[in-house]
Amino acid sequence: MxxxxxxxxxxxxxxxxxxxxxxxxxxxxxxxxGNNIPDLTYLEDSYSFLVLGDFGRVGNYYQQDVARELGHATIVLDAEFIVSVGDNFYPNGVASTTDYQWVSSFESIYNDASLYRDWYVALGNHDYRGNVQAQIDYSNVSRRWNMPARYYSKTFHVNNDEKMLLIVMDTNPYIESYHQASEKYIGVAEQDTAKQTQWLIEQLKTSDPQIKWKIVVGHHPLYSGGKRKDSEDTKLFEKKFADLFDKHQVDAYICGHEHDLQIIKPKERFTTQFLSGAASEVRETGNREGTIFATAEPGFMAFSVFGSKMLVQTVRAGETGATVLHKFELAK
CATH class of the missing domain: 1.10.287 (Helix Hairpins)
Structure with a gap:
């Protein structure tokens, strides 16, 4: 036997x-x-990861549906890791590393065996309403939670000869309106944005010839067709970073903040923005110049790197299963 x-x-x-x-x-x-997601394309020998955002709601709204299908997608794509674009805990972050939100909004929700792999996590504005340092320190408690600092980078080998640079920003200090509400966004005004910007530039100027893909992760969008389409915060954030990302040929900027799913690449821009903020609550969205795709559905995005292309699949998570709503191919 x-x-x-x-x-x-x-x-x-x-x-x-x-x-x-x-x-x-x-x-x-x-x-x-677990279940299959038949519409989800698996590319043999590809390097895949998943992206979700704005999720921490104690399992309410669509969080449990998205968590279930995120686990299924991890198996289907043999994904290497998961990215969270921030707003990890609503409404006011966490108080400490032993705050019960770690159990009720994270550990007990993302409990599929496939999800016990590395999570690379960014900070959102709701996280700044609590103890940011506790989210950093939780990296020493949890095997899968990775937030070594408010901003950081990680390089991955996507194959034997090529690498992908993942840069995780802390976008909150760049949002000027937050500085006028320092009692709400704890410690945001104390952050040195000039220092972070210089660090970001040095990361993007890498001389490593093996780095083929440059991806930046942050909470706030450069562009939106949703609720914050005409927000002054969004317009100012675009002015601060859109040209910089183009100059250093950032392939993808991945963000959240809007509770929807959007892909936007304005005319004449090099960087494509992927907004994945629909992991629990969902709001109406719309289009703007450069919109490739937008939907107000609960879900996440799946990224698969293969050779000179990156396949991005937008997945809707329903009560009984998942559907791929859109497929987009980013070519070098």
């Missing part, structure tokens, strides 16, 4: 290695009980 079981496992491994089964089929054959 043991020999038969061993032979079966070896056969499955060989089949997977030869591309005869996709990651979901392989996991099902080894005992996985």
């Amino acid at each position: 043991k020999k038969l079981l061993l032979a079966t496992i070896i056969s499955l491994n060989l089949s997977f290695a030869c591309g005869q089964v996709n990651p979901f089929e392989f996991e099902k054959q080894t005992g996985y009980k």
Whole structure:
């Protein structure tokens, strides 16, 4: 019996290695009980990660539906890691590393076995209403929560010869209106934006010839067709960073803040913005110049790097399953 079981496992491994089964089929054959997302395209030998944002609502709104399907997508794509674009805990962040929100809004919600891999987390404005340092310190408590500082970077090998640079910003100090409400956004006015900007530029000026993809993550959008389309905060943030990202050829700026799903690339811009802020609450959205896709549906985005292209799939999470609403290919 043991020999038969061993032979079966070896056969499955060989089949997977030869591309005869996709990651979901392989996991099902080894005992996985979750569901497939048939519309989600798996590209063999690709390097994938998932993005969600604005999620921490104690399982309310659409949070549990999105969490369930996020787990399924992680299996289907064999995703390497997960990115959160901020507003991790509503309405007022966390008080400490032992705040019960860690259990009620994170640990007990994202409990699919596939989601126990690295999460790279940004800070949102609601996180600044609580103890930001507690979210940083939780990196020493949780194996999967990664926030070593308010802003940081990480380099990933997407294949043997090429790398992807992921830069996680703290966008909150750049929002001027927050400085007028320092009692609400704790410590935001004390942050040194000149220092962070210089750090960001140095990261983007990398001389590593293997870095093929540059991705910046932040909470606030450069552009929006949603609630904050005409917001002065949005317009000022675009002025501060759109040209800088283009100059240093940032392939993708990934953000949230708006509770919807949008892809925007204005005319003449190099950087494409991917907004994924619909992991719990959802609001109406719309279009603006450069809008490629926009929807007010609960869900997340999946990114798959393969060669000179990046496939971005926008996933809707429903009560009984998931649907891919849009597929976008970003080419170098």
